[in-house]
Amino acid sequence: MTPLKLRLQAFGPFAGKEEIDFTALGSNPLFLINGPTGAGKSAILDAICFALYGQTAGADRDPQQMRCDHASEEVLCEVSLEFMLGNKRYAIWRSPIQERPRTRGEGVTIKRAEAKLWYLDGSDEGVLWVSKSVNDATNHINTLLGIGVEQFRQVMILPQDKFRELLMADSKDRESIFSQLFETHIYKQIENKLKEQASGIKQAVELHQSKVRGILEGANLDCREQLNIEIESLIPALFQAKSEKDQAHGEVQKQQSEIDKAKTINRQFDELDAKRTDLSLINKQNNDIEVKKALLSQALSAQKIYHLYTNNVECQAAYVSASKYHEQAKLAVSNARSQHRQALSRVETAKLNAGALDDFKTQQIELKRFSHQLTKLSDNKERVTGATAKLASSSQALEQKKCSLGALASELLKKEALVISHTHTLEQVTPLQQALDKLAQKHNERSMLDAISADIAKCLKQQRIDQAQLDNLAQVFEKACTIATQTEIAWHMGQASLLAKELSHDKPCPVCGSKNHPNPAHEDGSNMLVSKEQVGEDRQRETVSRENMQEAKDTLATISNKLETQQNRFAEHSQQLGQYAQMSLAQLEQQQADISRKLASLTNLQLTKSKLNKRIIQIKAQQASSTDDLLVLEAKASNDNNAMIVAQTSANELAAQIPKEHHDAWQLSQSLQQLSATIEQLTVLLREAQTDLAKKQSSFDQASATQKTLLNGLHGQEIRSSKAASDWQQALFNSEFSDTKHFMQAQADESQQHALKQAIASYQTELDSLNAIVKQLWQRLSNKQRSDVSSIEQGLNANTKISAEKDKIWRDLEARYISLVNVSDKLVKAETQNETLNQQYSVIGTLSEVANGNTGNKVSLQRFVLSVLLDDVLIQASQRLHIMSKGRYQLIRKEDRAKGNKASGLELEVHDGNTGKPRSVATLSGGESFMAALSLALGLSDVVQSYAGGIHLDTLFIDEGFGSLDSDSLDAAIRVLVDLQASGRMIGIISHVTELKEQMAKRIDVHSSRVGSSISTIA
């Protein structure tokens, strides 16, 4: 990820809009972010991290707190970052949750955090991937960068006071960072898969063992050996039980067959008795059967002449019926004739009425023509009304347009007047701005005057103190001087008295040569006490106090000089300030505030003016378009007027063509309806009478034809009836029946005949069958007798019981044997499966243990892979650390495994070249830790870059830390960073170390002020 452009507003110490164009620093630059303490250097990193992840770089600052307190409340706190990933560009924008003034009314509302993410595909807008949701934006960034915010904080930036974290991370934390950077999750998946498989096999083994236990328990066995013993012992007992069971079973079968035979013979005797009884019963039915045979014979004779009988009956009935139909037809002919006459007279009447039809039709045509003209007239009137309405509406629109044009013209005049007035007022801006600048300058100068005045007061106070000190020391000196002189005089007096002791009269004095000694010195007690050393000591004290006094004099002179200088500066500044010198800082600030307020109101006025100008342009455009509209509306109104006149003329002409009495459309339509109804009624009446006449004629013709046909039929039937009567009488005479009644009694239909035949036949069949069975049974039982079955059955019951008992004993033994053999089979299978599972576990289980780091060295597969990658990183890191530490340190991986169960394999140590021993990184000094962390971060980005993953660590920001290096180490660190530029990485160093500022040409300077910070870029 390489940042291209960072824009921030009201963020951290930055009150307004700030932009950093990283591209202006050149490709892969090494640059310095410089500025005084608290200027906002770290805040730049916070802004980058916030734009990407919605969290700050140090994690201690809540994004919600990042809204700048200097910013005015209308300004939104927001950050946007344009960045590059590989060769693709993206832009992200975020604003944290913050208070915003209400758009209407007073007070504030809470604006929720928002984010937008674009893929910049080269188009103006780019492609908007996320439009609002902060979580969506963060998820996209996580996927794009391939690292989360925690990793970002450790590998893309070394945040202030936090760089040791990467160095000191334990295996677990480092694994989490590295696995994401090197995308080694596949190895973790292998570990998990192996673990899963091993635990699956283990579970299967346990399941198996419990299954084996279940099998044995199910057979009430404790172990495999008990099973074998029981099977061995069961086999002879099973053979013995089987032979006893078979013997008892044979006995039972034998007795059973005896009983079956006895029962069969007894049953045959019973059957013979029953059949004989049946035979005697059936012989009693013989008379009935003879009567049935006679009835059947008569019925068959009657059946032979039955057709002649029925033919005669039918012919007689047909003749009667034909006579009846003929009479009815005659009646129908007479009815039809009378109806035909009535219909004829109705037609005559209808024809008479229809004579006036032609007149009515002529009238109808005339009225229809008037009705048509009336419709046209009504259409024309509607057209006139429509045209009149259109004309009215277009005239109204025309008037409105004229009015709006007038309003626009008057608004334009007012707005133009206002613009002129505002322009006039706005002329004050420049003088006010100048006055404000001047006041700011005077405020600074006035502050300085106060500072000088305070300094003067301080100097005066010090001067008084120094003068008092000098006076004091002068007194001390004077005293010391007097004491030293007195001591010296006393000493001299002492010496004189010693000389005087040696004087004798007439001997010259060794001092003055006089031989006369009128007043020789003599010892008084005090002179004798003073020694030469005492004189020296007092003189020494005198010299010290003189020096002290001189020193105090010098101090006083220095402060007096300073006082004089400051007083001169005060006078000079007072003169420069002129009238402002008399004003207080508060007054000056009040004046500044007044002018600022005025300027703010003028800025508002400027805004109003530009709005007015915009409105004027709008009005002019509206005027132009309204004038065009006006012309169109005028043309439309004239067209509408012409259309109205044409419609009116045409309506008048039509009205003249229709007689006055037919001008009422409703009445005309009523008359027309009545006339049409009359014509219709007359036409219908005539048509109906004619149709009825035709119908009646046809009915009459049909009735006459029917009568004729029926008369012919009647004659034919008369001849057929007399022949049928003579045939029947002849047949009856020739039959066994005395008369028709006798014949009728002998009648039997098909079913009755069938029943008679059936009864006769079944009687005969049953009789024959019984005779045959009795004969057969009699022959079969000729030399046999009935047996006593119950006594044999008693013996059988006893034997059956014995057999059942033997059978049960055998079955129980056999069931136990089969169950034990099954158990044995199952155990054999289970043992085979168990063997297979154990073999599998010996491979998979061992692999899982090794891959999951459960063996001696506690290094899992993923961690092993990561440790190899870490070694690569450490090779790169050590090269740099070696240079920075002037050949002393190298980073190495800790080989000892961690204590207890803690995961190990990714901890770091340093190898100290001075001692030749490795030791913990925790023992490094502050500066050394910084160098080590920096080397590690650089090594990491080297290896991640060269690793074929999707993550680009092509940027590194280092926030402070350089302050902890001595100048040699600093030089070495900078040399390393300069060398790195060639490897295609952007490196930003945050520091206020002065040497760095002198060494680095490319800089982002952060300037702080009382009203917020600002940024400038020096490329």
Ligand SMILES: Nc1ncnc2c1ncn2[C@@H]1O[C@H](COP(=O)(O)OP(=O)(O)OP(=O)(O)O)[C@@H](O)[C@H]1O
């Ligand atoms: N919401 C805010 N409104 C105004 N100022 C703020 C806000 N939040 C933080 N600040 C101030 O912004 C400044 C920026 O701090 P930052 O940590 O960026 O400084 P720095 O330049 O890194 O300083 P140092 O050299 O000490 O690390 C601090 O003075 C801090 O008090």
Ligand SMILES: [Mg+2]
């Ligand atoms: Mg900082």
